Amino acid sequence: MSGFPYQELKSPYRILLGPGPSNIHPRVQKAMMEPLVGHLDPYISTIMDDTANLLRFVFQTKNELAFPISGTGFSGMDAAFGNFIEPGDVAVIGVNGIFGEKMTDIAQRYGAEVIRVEAEWGKMVEPEAVAAVLKTQKKVKLVALVHVETSTGVLQPLEEISRLAKEHEALFLVDTVASLGGQEVAVDDWGIDIGYSGSQKCLSAPPGLAPFTANRTALDTLTKRAKKVPSFYLDLSLIAKYWTAGTKAYHHTGPVLQFYALHEALALIAEEGLEARVTRHLRNGTALRAGLEAMGLKLFAQEECRSNSLTSVCIPVGVDDLRIRQRLLNDFSIEIGVGLGALKGKIWRIGLMGHSSSLENVLLILAVLEKLLADEGYKTEPGAGLTAASQILKQSTTE
């Protein structure tokens, strides 16, 4: 025997209202109880083909390349820059939060000359600022943006900047980790050449997969690379061969149980309908924001670009960040997100993503926050948050 102690798994139930993972539907978790088959079994091949089709549906694209990378959301970001950047390429990257920052680090690791287009955290990246930078550059390989910046809750408008990228013959790369399946993401209509996401946010599958898509324009640049993509594991051309309908050439041992879970999560989205799902996220996000403001709290993100999947709210002066989050977790089993970087202690991040985006959760977090804030000496009119939220919820459910 081993001679060292380890515990039995007894995981606590959590209401996941942070920046992801979100709660998963019981059907998604049950899917992982299906028998494990080999990664080249004829059966898994049919599930993979289905999954690719379902991903095309949520990405709203006709792209041939649509599959999940066998890693978490950052493996998508890493693959995006690792495949489409070659040393010396110019990458114009919008930076208004942690994930834009990560993009610059990752692009530089692959040898990009990065030009940052900064915006204050909590504000959107302005098309004018991108245009001004593009004017100074002769050849830009790609323009990259984060659709929902999970560190601030900003929803970045994409279409105008997409147009600018095209004018400069640059690829348009978008991080949809915190938006896909919650906010609208129209890859083809919006001219997104390269997009990736994570399984564990608005898609509400377990963490571990990174849905990816790229169009022909983007893929054509891969065949012109001077050198192979540095990472074999993240080499999109090879992963694509494993995902090609019919052929399924071995590249790695696909995480089959994760594939089952993602397939079921995407089937749930198809059943709900994309439009209905986006509307649900809008309704719940709007109600949460109305409730928080009715409690006198200040929203962090600029009013014109607030995401429905993640709401950032300023922590009132005199309120103890850590104590509130610990009481939420320990007394109420609720997880919310901490502020990242310079925002630590300044904001909370409340996620309403996928299966977690429900009427019940909106009312619950408002009620519990009112109680905990009151204990910290921050008084609001009793029930003001609930009342404001319920008015929004009522409006939209009786429409």
Add this chain to the structure above:
Amino acid sequence: MSGFPYQELKSPYRILLGPGPSNIHPRVQKAMMEPLVGHLDPYISTIMDDTANLLRFVFQTKNELAFPISGTGFSGMDAAFGNFIEPGDVAVIGVNGIFGEKMTDIAQRYGAEVIRVEAEWGKMVEPEAVAAVLKTQKKVKLVALVHVETSTGVLQPLEEISRLAKEHEALFLVDTVASLGGQEVAVDDWGIDIGYSGSQKCLSAPPGLAPFTANRTALDTLTKRAKKVPSFYLDLSLIAKYWTAGTKAYHHTGPVLQFYALHEALALIAEEGLEARVTRHLRNGTALRAGLEAMGLKLFAQEECRSNSLTSVCIPVGVDDLRIRQRLLNDFSIEIGVGLGALKGKIWRIGLMGHSSSLENVLLILAVLEKLLADEGYKTEPGAGLTAASQILKQSTTE
């Protein structure tokens, strides 16, 4: 609604006797039904600490760095070369099958000057050949070997080559994807500086994680790198911070359900005991080989270095490879492995890994193969395979 068809998950039960994944214990699959928690939840932190300790136990190491990378086995190989190779480094790599070949490709992607030490497929890499190459080199960054070459079933002896690597002040890197948890892997005693594995073979967790370990000697070289590791996702120093006991700094969203499953799979190994588990693999591997030979079949791998986790057997002349494998799968729900590369149509690869390595499976595959081979016109003495195998099984169970 979506307007395209997709199927309901109805996965067939498979007896997984291929090169991995292996069948998983019901307790491992049940572990994935535990509630999902956040990747920075205090609870998952305790499960991660446990998992690291359990990995140290199976790797037989005191290394501080021991964690699963959030990707499949190849993410381990990719991380090993991506972190420890810098452009211009010399890597001496043993090549006697597909996975040694992959090592050379991956090392070259990261700029290594690769020196191949080849052996015929099915034979071990000879220490003398490694010594001869090392003599010609002034400075070698690392010597790399595959412990169990899954394409041939060769079990590579490691200790003498480890000693040679140390004499030349080179790091010793070993792929234990198809051995860890089935064959003995003594990281510290054998002087393995860098080792990685896959969750889905002898550990019998679902595919999706790559256990990794490295010692202080190896890690010291990371701090001296001229440039950052190309892949952020596979940057071991950053992943290590996420896995550090107590601190758990965010690097990526850990695939929490996979962590549960690996934890349970490792707990099962601790309960069984490493020595008992290795003995079980030895008994079943020996019985399988005896049975196959009693049926007049020729084993592919050199006698002195046959793995117990994977047995390669030559397909008799006149027997249809594809038809046999299809009948195994369709009529008997049994998966075995196809020959890779030049061995396609020449050999089958029968895995007895982790939970799949059982007395029942040894007898079953021998009985079914006898029947299917007979249908192809390949006659054996009826029951010869079963008899030979049962004698081995009986000996060892009455010891």
